[in-house]
Amino acid sequence: MNVFVLLKQVPDTETKIRVTGDGASIEKSDIKWILNPYDEFAIEEAIKTRDKFKEGSVTVVSAGPDRVVEALRTAVAMGADNAIHVKTDDTVDTFVAAKALAEVCKKEAASLVFTGKQAIDDDQAAAFGMVAEFLDWPSVSVVVKLDIAADKKSAKAEREVEGGTKHLIETPLPALFAVNKGINTPRYASLPGIMKAKKKEIKTYTLADLGLGSETARTKDTGYQLPPERKAGIKISGDAAAQVKELVRLLREEAKVI
Amino acid sequence: MKKLKLTQKKLKNHRSMNSLERGLAGKFNMISFQLTEEQQALREMVRKFAQNEMAPNAAKYDENGDFPHDIIKKAWELGIMNIAIPQKFGGLGLGVLDDVIISEEMGAGCLGMCTSIAVNTLGLYPILLFGTDEQIKDLVVPFLEEPRLASFCLTEPGAGSDAGSLSTTAKDMGDHYLVNGSKMWITNAGHASLYSVFCTVDKSLKTKGMVCLAVDAKSPGISTGKPENKLGQRASDTRSITFENVKVPKKNQIGKVGEGFKVALATLDRTRTPIAASAVGAARMALEHSIRYSKERRQFNQPIAQFQAIQFMLADMSTKIEAGRLLCHRAGWLIDHGDAEAGVASSHAKRFSADMAMEVATDAVQIFGGYGYTKEYPVEKIMRDVKLVQIYEGTSQIQRVVIARHLLKD
Numbered sequence: 326m327n328v329f330v331l332l333k334q335v336p337d338t339e340t341k342i343r344v345t346g347d348g349a350s351i352e353k354s355d356i357k358w359i360l361n362p363y364d365e366f367a368i369e370e371a372i373k374t375r376d377k378f379k380e381g382s383v384t385v386v387s388a389g390p391d392r393v394v395e396a397l398r399t400a401v402a403m404g405a406d407n408a409i410h411v412k413t414d415d416t417v418d419t420f421v422a423a424k425a426l427a428e429v430c431k432k433e434a435a436s437l438v439f440t441g442k443q444a445i446d447d448d449q450a451a452a453f454g455m456v457a458e459f460l461d462w463p464s465v466s467v468v469v470k471l472d473i474a475a476d477k478k479s480a481k482a483e484r485e486v487e488g489g490t491k492h493l494i495e496t497p498l499p500a501l502f503a504v505n506k507g508i509n510t511p512r513y514a515s516l517p518g519i520m521k522a523k524k525k526e527i528k529t530y531t532l533a534d535l536g537l538g539s540e541t542a543r544t545k546d547t548g549y550q551l552p553p554e555r556k557a558g559i560k561i562s563g564d565a566a567a568q569v570k571e572l573v574r575l576l577r578e579e580a581k582v583i
Numbered sequence: 584m585k586k587l588k589l590t591q592k593k594l595k596n597h598r599s600m601n602s603l604e605r606g607l608a609g610k611f612n613m614i615s616f617q618l619t620e621e622q623q624a625l626r627e628m629v630r631k632f633a634q635n636e637m638a639p640n641a642a643k644y645d646e647n648g649d650f651p652h653d654i655i656k657k658a659w660e661l662g663i664m665n666i667a668i669p670q671k672f673g674g675l676g677l678g679v680l681d682d683v684i685i686s687e688e689m690g691a692g693c694l695g696m697c698t699s700i701a702v703n704t705l706g707l708y709p710i711l712l713f714g715t716d717e718q719i720k721d722l723v724v725p726f727l728e729e730p731r732l733a734s735f736c737l738t739e740p741g742a743g744s745d746a747g748s749l750s751t752t753a754k755d756m757g758d759h760y761l762v763n764g765s766k767m768w769i770t771n772a773g774h775a776s777l778y779s780v781f782c783t784v785d786k787s788l789k790t791k792g793m794v795c796l797a798v799d800a801k802s803p804g805i806s807t808g809k810p811e812n813k814l815g816q817r818a819s820d821t822r823s824i825t826f827e828n829v830k831v832p833k834k835n836q837i838g839k840v841g842e843g844f845k846v847a848l849a850t851l852d853r854t855r856t857p858i859a860a861s862a863v864g865a866a867r868m869a870l871e872h873s874i875r876y877s878k879e880r881r882q883f884n885q886p887i888a889q890f891q892a893i894q895f896m897l898a899d900m901s902t903k904i905e906a907g908r909l910l911c912h913r914a915g916w917l918i919d920h921g922d923a924e925a926g927v928a929s930s931h932a933k934r935f936s937a938d939m940a941m942e943v944a945t946d947a948v949q950i951f952g953g954y955g956y957t958k959e960y961p962v963e964k965i966m967r968d969v970k971l972v973q974i975y976e977g978t979s980q981i982q983r984v985v986i987a988r989h990l991l992k993d
Contacts, residue, residue, distance in 0.1 A: 402624065513632055516662030516675055519624045 326381035326477060328371045329435035330405065331426050331456065333361045334389060334396040335446040344549045351549060353415065360396040363441025365403075365511040366504045371439045372404045373509060374473060381436075382406040386429050388413050388422045394527055401522035402514030408527045409433070411535070418542035421532070423452045427459030428535040438501040442467050453503040464501040465494050469508050473498070616912070622684055629685050632661060633692025638868075641693035644818035645964050648810065650774060651696050651818050658700045659730035663689070665723075667704050667711055667853075672719055673727050679853055680915035686857035687908065690864025694968035695818030697861045699732075702770040702819075704857075705976075706733025708850040709779045709795050713838035722777060722797050722835070734775040734800075736766040736824060737847050743767075744981050746781075747790040747844055751826060753782035760796060760836070762804075762829040768975070772807050772822040776800050779850075780826070781843050793843025797835040804829035815967030852926050853918060855976055859933040860911040862940035862972040863904060869940075869947035869965045870900045876951055876960075893950060900943045907936035927989040934982035937972040944969050 336342070336356045343352040371383045385400040387393040388411035397408040411425045430438060438460075443450035450466070457464030469491075470483035477498060484492040485505055514522070559575065561568045576583045618626070636657055644651050658664055666682060668674025677685075682704065689697035703726065710723050725731060742749040751764025762782055769778075778798040785792040798805070808823035838846050874897060877888035887893050914928035922928075944966035948955035955962045973979045 398624070402628070513661050514624070514628045515660070516625060516628070516666065516677075518662075519621060519628060520675060523621045523624070 326374065326378060327434055327436040328375055328381055328383045329430055329433070329438045330364065330367045330371045330383060330385045330400065331438065331440035331452070332364045332368075332385050332387040332393075332396050332400060333441075333444040333446075333452075334358045334387065334393045335361045335444050338362070338445065342551070344551055348548045348550070350546070358392055358395065360399050361441050361444045361446075363443060363445065363504065363506065364396075364400075365441075366506060366508050367439035367441050367502075368400050368403055368405060369509045369511040370471065370502070370504055371437075372512070374437065374439075375406075377473075378477070384409060384433065384435070386411065386426055388417070388425050390415055397527055398522040398525065399514055401525050402518035403512055404518060408525060410527050410529045412529055412531050416546070417532075418544045418546075419449055419451045420455065420543040421537065423455035424459055425530070425532060425535050425537055426452070427456045428537065429530060430456070430460060432530075432535070436499050437473075438462070438499075440501070440503050442503045442505045450503075453501060457501040460499075460501070462499050462501050463496045464503065465496060466503040468502045468504045471502060471504075471508065618684070622681060625681065626684050626688060628661070629663060629688040630691070632658070632663070633688045633864075637689065637692030637696050641696070641818070642958070642961065642964065644693070645695065645815075646817075646958070648812070648817045650820050651699065652774075654696050655700060655732075656730050664700055664703050664730070665707065665726045667708065668719075668723055668727060669711070672724055678915070678919040679856055680912060680919050682857040683860040683911045683915040686860040687864035687867070687911070690861030691868040692864075693818060694861060694865045694965070694972075695816035697864075698816055698819040698971075699771055701854075701857060701861065702735065703731075703733050705735040705850065705854045706771075706775065706777065706779050708853055709735075709837050709846045710797055712849050712853075713795070713842065713846050714797075718797070718834070718837065731777070732771045732775040733777045733779065734769050734771050734824075735850065736769050736772075736778045736780040736798075738767050738769070740765060740767045740823075744978060746847065747793070749781060749783060749793070750786055751780065751782045752786070753784055753794055753796060753831070755784065756830075758833055760794075760831045760833070762796065762798065762826045762831055764826055766824045766826075768811070768821055769807075769824050771820050772824050773810060773820045778805075778824065779837070780831075781847055783843075784840055788841070790844035791841050793847075794840045795837040795843045795846040796831045797837055798826075798829065798831050799835075802829050802831070814970060815964065816971050851976060852929060855929040855933045856911055856914040856918065858972060858976050859907070859914075859929070859936035862936045862969055863907040863911055865965050865969050865972075866900070866904050866907065866936075866940040866943040869944045869962055870897065870904060872960075872962050872965075873897060873900065873947045873950045876954075887950070896946050896950060900946055903939045903943055907932070907939045910935055927986055930977070930982040930985040930989075933972075933977060934979050934986065937969070937982075938979055940969040941966070941973055 337359045340356050345352050375381050375383050383405040384407040385397055385405045386409045387397055394410055397410060401408050409429055411429060440453050453464060465482040465484060467484045468482045469485045471480060473480045479495060479497050480500060482494045482502060484494060486492045561571045636654055640654060662675060663685060666675050666677040670676040686701060689700060707723050710718055737746050739749050739751060753760040753762050778800055780796050780798045782794055782796060783792045784794055804827040806825045811821040813821060877893050878886050880887045910932040914932040917925040917928045947962040948966050951960055951962050954960050
């Protein structure tokens with residue numbers, strides 16, 4: 326099986342997001358970039374699938390500027406066999422990125438695709454659906470359990486629905502699975518893996534290579550706004566009776582809840 | 584005017600000279616603190632392992648004193664153990680600076696576990712440095728095939744800092760040695776499959792009579808004591824070993840007879856700096872806990888981090904940690920480059936980092952106050968753990984002896 330994993334590099338979860346002066350974009354210069362945590366589950370599931378069937382290979386693909394190579398190398402260090410970088414600038418929209426990823430999957434004859442259920446930066450959870458559509462494949466999202474049939478012609482997936490309900494789906498293969506936390510425990514990159522990853526040749530495509538030269542984005546980022554700063558709380562002082570009186574007044578006049 | 588132009592021209596000519604353009608760096612080796620991409624990746628990976636697997640289990644193993652088999656197995660699977668085995672034997676062939684980077688992260692996770700994991704490198708270095716290819720294949724390569732532990736057996740009940748005075752004997756019996764004696768404070772002794780044992784063939788020859796033998800831990804005549812009930816680093820296994828007429832085949836002799844002391848010192852020259860780095864890691868963790876706690880803990884209506892008394896402690900802790908790390912990185916780099924100053928640099932690193940970590944951990948307990956003195960909070964464990972770094976692999980006093988000897992030599 327030619328298992329593909331679609332990866333995105335995202336800001337570290339502890340990054341303090343700052344908007345650029347003109348409000349059009351995010352300040353990217355001091356961001357620490359990591360592999361999207363949900364994609365780690367996708368890599369693990371791909372490796373497990375390859376190892377279970379004892380055949381095929383795992384290829385990781387990411388679209389973005391040169392820095393995303395780091396995320397690809399992390400995946401190789403975990404155990405992926407091949408890595409493909411689709412060179413784009415920082416501003417491509419989800420449509421273009423998804424189209425490019427789908428084209429790579431077609432060109433490289435992917436037979437199964439995994440990705441995380443969403444990227445933790447913009448939380449759009451849009452790319453996986455688009456890629457599946459471009460491939461004309463079925464897709465299952467928020468997968469927490471996957472069982473691929475021995476003949477590799479179908480798979481049973483378990484989805485997690487709000488409130489803990491399990492939703493069971495059966496799909497023919499090839500298919501795309503957008504996986505959720507809990508499907509597995511991603512392995513650590515091993516030390517020999519890191520050393521191997523460093524030497525790994527990474528195949529690159531430009532958008533033009535994929536026939537996307539004239540492709541125009543469907544959406545455009547027009548700006549970012551940070552949430553308003555939280556105001557400091559009000560401290561009520563005085564004796565108990567005075568405090569209660571003041572609290573009731575505030576609830577009535579300021580908060581207008583009673 | 585003309586004169587000025589001339590001067591400018593002269594200056595320009597000068598500036599075009601390499602030595603001026605690059606300052607002194609043009610003449611000497613460039614100083615770089617930039618880790619390679621691989622080193623950064625391995626630091627990230629070991630940090631993740633240390634923080635997710637070691638740290639959350641540190642208090643448990645500290646309390647019950649059990650041996651962390653599960654953690655060690657995971658460390659082995661990730662290739663964090665036995666890192667010095669050369670690539671031609673299937674290992675990673677990492678250098679001492681790489682080891683320093685790894686050890687700082689493991690020390691930050693749990694110093695006790697770090698000791699048990701790192702001691703394999705100590706136990707195997709004698710063979711890697713002085714063994715034949717055949718011996719490395721026979722004795723060391725199995726460590727790459729499954730999780731195994733090796734111990735370094737130098738110290739004896741009567742020979743600590745004065746390691747040259749050891750009295751475990753190896754009697755030449757033709758095709759084998761007969762080993763008799765006892766060793767003390769041996770890390771992983773109860774779980775190791777291989778011991779690198781330092782013996783004497785003739786005590787009157789002092790250090791010139793020493794020989795290093797690789798001993799199968801299952802050999803008849805070997806008995807280990809019960810685990811020492813230690814103040815700190817309780818996740819590491821420390822025991823005495825007794826050798827009673829233990830037969831060791833001649834093919835397990837590492838290096839020449841009389842070379843044993845040299846083997847021991849050469850090994851310690853390579854492990855001293857990573858040990859120092861593990862103390863830097865423990866100190867870094869003590870600082871991180873202190874920063875977090877001092878922002879949360881409120882006294883006099885404000886977080887205690889607002890007080891300059893606390894701020895100055897944090898600042899001093901941080902400067903000390905930076906200094907320790909720099910000494911370790913430099914010593915590691917010098918060792919990897921075979922520099923003549925490497926030995927004394929590693930003593931500087933070990934002496935400073937061990938004492939520094941003790942100071943920083945003590946300050947961390949102070950910042951935590953009464954809470955810091957209890958096992959509910961993690962800093963008292965760090966204080967107990969780092970104390971050992973001032974003692975093992977050459978006490979802080981012995982490091983000073985080495986440094987002073989270097990200063991005073993003619």
